[in-house]
Amino acid sequence: MTRTAGRPVPTTSHWGAFGVRRGADGSVLAVPHPADPAPSPLLAGVPGAQRHPTRIRRPAARLGWLERGPGPTGRRGSEPFVELDWDEALDLAAAELARVRDRHGNQAVFGGSYGWASAGRFHHAQSQLHRFLSAFGGFTGSRNSYSLGTSLVLLPYLVGDADSVLRSATSWPVITRHTELVLAFGGIPEKNVYVTPGGVTRHGTPGHLAALAAAGAQVALISPLRDDLPDGQPARWYPIRPATDTALMLGLAHTLVQEGLYDREFTDRYCTGTDVLLRYLRGEADGVPKDARWAADLTGLPAEAIRDLARRAAAHRTLVTVTWSLQRARHGEQPVWAGLALAALLGQIGLPGGGFGHGYGSMGDVGDTGPQTRLPHLPQGRNPVTEFIPCARIADLLLHPGESYDYDGTRRTYPDIRLVHWAGGNPFHHHQDLGRLRRAFGRPDTVLVHETHWTATARHADLVLPATTALEREDIGAGRRDTHLIAMHRAADPYGQARDDHAILAGLAERLGFGQEFTEGRDTRQWLEHLYGTWARESAASGAGEPPPFEEFWAAGEWELPGRPAERTLFAAFRADPQSAPLATPSGRIELASARIAAMDLPDCPGHPAWLEPEEWPGAPAAARHPLLLIANQPATRLHSQLDTGALSLAAKVAGREAVQMHPEDAGERSISPGDLVRIFNDRGACLAGAVLTDRIARGVVRLPTGAWFDPVPGHEPPLCAHGNPNVLTADVPSSRLSQGCTGQHALVEIERWSGGEPPPVTVREPPRFVPDPRPGSGPNSGSGLGSGAAPGPGPEPRGGGTPPSATPPRHEPPHDRESTP
Numbered sequence: 001m002t003r004t005a006g007r008p009v010p011t012t013s014h015w016g017a018f019g020v021r022r023g024a025d026g027s028v029l030a031v032p033h034p035a036d037p038a039p040s041p042l043l044a045g046v047p048g049a050q051r052h053p054t055r056i057r058r059p060a061a062r063l064g065w066l067e068r069g070p071g072p073t074g075r076r077g078s079e080p081f082v083e084l085d086w087d088e089a090l091d092l093a094a095a096e097l098a099r100v101r102d103r104h105g106n107q108a109v110f111g112g113s114y115g116w117a118s119a120g121r122f123h124h125a126q127s128q129l130h131r132f133l134s135a136f137g138g139f140t141g142s143r144n145s146y147s148l149g150t151s152l153v154l155l156p157y158l159v160g161d162a163d164s165v166l167r168s169a170t171s172w173p174v175i176t177r178h179t180e181l182v183l184a185f186g187g188i189p190e191k192n193v194y195v196t197p198g199g200v201t202r203h204g205t206p207g208h209l210a211a212l213a214a215a216g217a218q219v220a221l222i223s224p225l226r227d228d229l230p231d232g233q234p235a236r237w238y239p240i241r242p243a244t245d246t247a248l249m250l251g252l253a254h255t256l257v258q259e260g261l262y263d264r265e266f267t268d269r270y271c272t273g274t275d276v277l278l279r280y281l282r283g284e285a286d287g288v289p290k291d292a293r294w295a296a297d298l299t300g301l302p303a304e305a306i307r308d309l310a311r312r313a314a315a316h317r318t319l320v321t322v323t324w325s326l327q328r329a330r331h332g333e334q335p336v337w338a339g340l341a342l343a344a345l346l347g348q349i350g351l352p353g354g355g356f357g358h359g360y361g362s363m364g365d366v367g368d369t370g371p372q373t374r375l376p377h378l379p380q381g382r383n384p385v386t387e388f389i390p391c392a393r394i395a396d397l398l399l400h401p402g403e404s405y406d407y408d409g410t411r412r413t414y415p416d417i418r419l420v421h422w423a424g425g426n427p428f429h430h431h432q433d434l435g436r437l438r439r440a441f442g443r444p445d446t447v448l449v450h451e452t453h454w455t456a457t458a459r460h461a462d463l464v465l466p467a468t469t470a471l472e473r474e475d476i477g478a479g480r481r482d483t484h485l486i487a488m489h490r491a492a493d494p495y496g497q498a499r500d501d502h503a504i505l506a507g508l509a510e511r512l513g514f515g516q517e518f519t520e521g522r523d524t525r526q527w528l529e530h531l532y533g534t535w536a537r538e539s540a541a542s543g544a545g546e547p548p549p550f551e552e553f554w555a556a557g558e559w560e561l562p563g564r565p566a567e568r569t570l571f572a573a574f575r576a577d578p579q580s581a582p583l584a585t586p587s588g589r590i591e592l593a594s595a596r597i598a599a600m601d602l603p604d605c606p607g608h609p610a611w612l613e614p615e616e617w618p619g620a621p622a623a624a625r626h627p628l629l630l631i632a633n634q635p636a637t638r639l640h641s642q643l644d645t646g647a648l649s650l651a652a653k654v655a656g657r658e659a660v661q662m663h664p665e666d667a668g669e670r671s672i673s674p675g676d677l678v679r680i681f682n683d684r685g686a687c688l689a690g691a692v693l694t695d696r697i698a699r700g701v702v703r704l705p706t707g708a709w710f711d712p713v714p715g716h717e718p719p720l721c722a723h724g725n726p727n728v729l730t731a732d733v734p735s736s737r738l739s740q741g742c743t744g745q746h747a748l749v750e751i752e753r754w755s756g757g758e759p760p761p762v763t764v765r766e767p768p769r770f771v772p773d774p775r776p777g778s779g780p781n782s783g784s785g786l787g788s789g790a791a792p793g794p795g796p797e798p799r800g801g802g803t804p805p806s807a808t809p810p811r812h813e814p815p816h817d818r819e820s821t822p
């Protein structure tokens, strides 16, 4: 590779493009990209995570799976591993894939593999896996995301498609020039805007936030957390009771209507269903007017403050924006729909700086001015299996084969999954109610995981295949609105025996007889040249610019994409001419009420925005026993579970655990002092955390961000996590029967000072336990353990035969049934 001496090695990541300097000892240092005005603080987490003892150095199999073959078992996550050599590991994996396919059909393989993995257009783990599994004959997949599972289903009913709102959001410079008042539901948290899927070279949003402050725009920070808006922004903090935003929006809407401040001309011309909404606001059917006083009771905000905010909104150029977190909750459709309705009543949709936004402060590319460029992409083939789940239904899928459920106006049935193949995601990070997920992961015959690190998911697998990190391979990377395409050079040697996901899958494909179809005979560099070349030709043909030849691009380390920054105003064309630019809804207009949703007759998603009491909110009966509302939001110190072993994340731990923020008065009532080790609990589980007291959080609310590696203390059911993972506490329930989205943002909990004596240690920063290969005739090469070495194996599996997996073992279990029998 050609590289100017001294120049850092170019690469990119979900937290931005950066350069890598390499120490003589193989260590890495992440240095900001010179063009980046606001590099991510997460760069500080890269070195420690890259070379951490939890890296997986060799393929490994769970002892019980190796000894007794595939089958449901309650032991995933609690048994030691046996290290294997690559040939054997790939032989075993290929044989098991073939067995499941031949005996149960391709739909018995779950390959949804949700997760963020790493940046890079070629090595993107999920794309590689989908390409592989499609060529294998297909797989049960998953749809949507944990990020936006509710809005992606809802928005098409309201405005015709989700993309317009999410990808064509009004650009930041338009906002900083025109907006006078921002109603920021969920705030605009700066911590989140450094992240953009696939990468970003110039982080724009921190600068836009500074410009917004400089322009003097007023922000109504509607959030239980004061930190959801940078200090320095002219703002008033409305410390709303969590989960009640819909009530506030309805109360604001009612005030607009009652005081004659709503824009009837706008709703007449651009909306349908206004009458349905107004009848609901007036309480015509349920006898409850949704006025400011009603909203005050639910939200904990003064009625006069609500009326005043409505009047200010009507008097100014006002942007109503809703963070994605609000739809990641029970009835998550409602705050999105009510927020859109509020913006419609204000009549400013389609005007510069007014109207509706979704996700400012959720992701770095929302409102970014970067050109939306086509990027090189790996063809994933066609999956002949049509089975899929909405991604957050993973535990239901594994626990309830054959059961049916509602989704997006259809009725679907869960297929019977026998093999789970995951690459580039961490369900034991991202899913809710991890105790239940553990039971669900006990159901399949085999769990196959590619991972870079010994994450909780790797520890719950049967066969673990070590993957390289993005720094250890060559790739091409950029995000959706990036300004640069980055030539990701190899910046570090692969850890141990780690292989690229592509190489792992090529090895499996070869064993399964479709190696040529999968690789098309190309090595990695040839793939990069091929993907780049195809993209460059298409770019040139479409007039989008003439990328340089691959060698030139590669040697330069990057290419600045030619598209010019563009400013947009959401729904401007529709506003200008609703006849010639109608929305793709049945009415062609914004649907403030949807006849299609109403016709589904769903108890948890009616045909218009409505206040629906969630099972877990501060006013719920369940709050009698668990009175604190936990916010499990995105972490400031890492990307989900990634970089949790890096310096930035570790420095923020308290009492050796994840920090939980709580109000001093809530702490005082519980005799909790700053720095105390605490136990957070409800009926689903418990975790330890270190207390941080702050009055920048609403009373009755506690915050424990996601991403501390799940560290279940053996012998605890429901689980006790020693490290502070909030998903032991969250409920595995869908947003609604319309969208089946993730609801991980909220849960009711109680907290007490830890009083159980010597607390269980955090163990996840070490690799799991390894034992020597117990099989007759196996060489001494196994069990060379990084961990505590040869420990006695556990007793026999509860069920299962003695047949090795490579020999198509019979299935000894009764068919999957209820979730009580993992």
Ligand SMILES: Nc1nc2c(c(=O)[nH]1)N[C@H]1C(S)=C(S)[C@@H](COP(=O)(O)OP(=O)(O)OC[C@H]3O[C@@H](n4cnc5c(=O)[nH]c(N)nc54)[C@H](O)[C@@H]3O)O[C@H]1N2
Residues within 6 Å of the ligand: 114, 115, 116, 117, 118, 123, 125, 146, 147, 148, 328, 423, 424, 425, 426, 427, 429, 430, 431, 450, 451, 452, 453, 455, 467, 468, 469, 470, 501, 632, 633, 634, 639, 640, 641, 642, 706, 726, 727, 730, 742, 744, 745
């Ligand atoms: N309670 C609660 N839970 C939530 C949320 C919430 O708000 N509250 N938010 C949800 C949201 S929005 C999201 S997007 C999800 C995120 O959930 P995930 O995307 O599953 O989280 P990550 O930690 O990014 O997991 C990516 C995994 O891929 C691995 N990896 C990285 N690079 C590679 C590679 O090249 N190859 C392979 N094989 N593996 C690789 C990493 O080690 C890591 O374990 O979490 C969700 N969970």
Ligand SMILES: Nc1nc2c(c(=O)[nH]1)N[C@H]1C(S)=C(S)[C@@H](COP(=O)(O)OP(=O)(O)OC[C@H]3O[C@@H](n4cnc5c(=O)[nH]c(N)nc54)[C@H](O)[C@@H]3O)O[C@H]1N2
Residues within 6 Å of the ligand: 146, 147, 148, 185, 186, 187, 189, 191, 192, 193, 194, 195, 222, 223, 224, 225, 228, 240, 241, 242, 243, 244, 245, 323, 324, 325, 326, 328, 359, 361, 362, 363, 631, 632, 633, 634, 635, 636, 637, 638, 639, 640, 745
């Ligand atoms: N540093 C960092 N940045 C990230 C990520 C990360 O892991 N780390 N993940 C990225 C991903 S994948 C995604 S999808 C986005 C997610 O973007 P979001 O889902 O918007 O992010 P969150 O931080 O979960 O939530 C935003 C804020 O909503 C507030 N909130 C929670 N509940 C309520 C409520 O009931 N009412 C009101 N008014 N406010 C509430 C919380 O205080 C929280 O800080 O973030 C992205 N950015």
Ligand SMILES: [Mo]
Residues within 6 Å of the ligand: 146, 147, 148
């Ligand atoms: Mo996300």
